[in-house]
Amino acid sequence: MIIGVPKEVKNHEYRVAMVPAGVKALTSDGHTVLVQSSAGVGSGISDAEYVAAGAQIRPTAEAVFAESEMIVKVKEPLPQEYPLLRKDQVLFTYLHLAPAPELTKALLDCGVTGIAYETCQLANGSLPLLTPMSEVAGRLSVQVGAYWLQKENGGSGVLLGGVPGTPPANVTIVGGGTVGINAAKMALGMGAHVTILDLSLDRLRYLDDVLGGRITVLASNEYNVEKAVVDSDLVVGALLIPGAKAKKVVTKEHIAKMRKGSVIVDVAIDQGGCVEGARATSHADPVIDMDGVILYCVANMPGCVARTSTFALTNATLPYALKLANMGWKAALKSDPALAKALNVVDGKLVSKAVADGTGMDYTAYEI
Secondary structure, three states: OEEEEOOOOOOOOOOOOOOHHHHHHHHHOOOEEEEEOOOOHHHOOOHHHHHHHOOEEEOOHHHHHHHOOEEEOOOOOOHHHHHHOOOOOEEEEOOOOOOOHHHHHHHHHHOOEEEEHHHOOOOOOOOOOOHHHHHHHHHHHHHHHHHHHOHHHOOOOOOOOOOOOOOOOEEEEEOOOHHHHHHHHHHHHOOOEEEEEEOOHHHHHHHHHHOOOOOEEEEOOHHHHHHHHHOOOEEEEOOOOOOOOOOOOEOHHHHHHOOOOOEEEEHHHHHOOOEOOOOOEEOOEOEEEEOOEEEEOEOOHHHHHHHHHHHHHHHHHHHHHHHHHHHOHHHHHHHOHHHHOOEEEEOOEEOOHHHHHHHOOOOOOOOO
């Protein structure tokens, strides 16, 4: 199979979908890997390193897409990439289609086979290809929140850990999954007072246990969410329903009651956001002023720590990329129920129920 690795084009996106080790593994199995020139530079990987691992370099994205049977990316295609996709091609990347009807329509129109990292799901409910970036985003959310709390950045001037004689900041994390626990670890490490809300009491028991009773765990309901959010200096939105559009849990009414200069980091923005009024922003223009509260909604947060993110992501994606290349996509999905759940679009049909519900488009059941 011919596998293409184009350079990412999203704003300030420095990750790349394959590292030299991945190239070596694929070429050792007899496949051809085409890498767009300078695709890895943002992650500290040179063209020469790719060539040494067995890749061929192509000068443009157009050349990579035109020759490749499978495109491996990090982020969803942007409008300038839509015309490069075609019916006989597999696209293996983060798609996040539920809040993106325009992108979904473009993929349906071109007939590409879209296999989404974020809906690959193991029998235990875990998301192996989303987990590494959720770990990064969770840890980064507190780092970002601390930055925007600084007065010169428009924040309230609160130091997360305080100092002796002053109280620490209140950090509320809405959602106790991978993002939530990683955000909690960072916030605790910086000395903040941390509250996590989750619907699952079993998950709350687990968090209370593994974090040594150093956090407050609350059942997520309207009353508790409002009380915790309103009293917070930093809120991290960490909700996730696999493949589906995020539910709006933090409302404009909550935000209006928060102290001016408080910060909300909506990590769920890839799936539409869990904060009412949130819209995706970019690293170039990352925040929205909402009633004097700073709302950070960058949709590709891990891109700013690209080297860490690239290696963490490709550690997880490579085994699946190898399976797709070695077996072909149909046989690979038939052999692996987790990977089968990653199929979102094929032959102009939308085959993910969660995406169909999020976009309002027609769902088609698909038998592999």
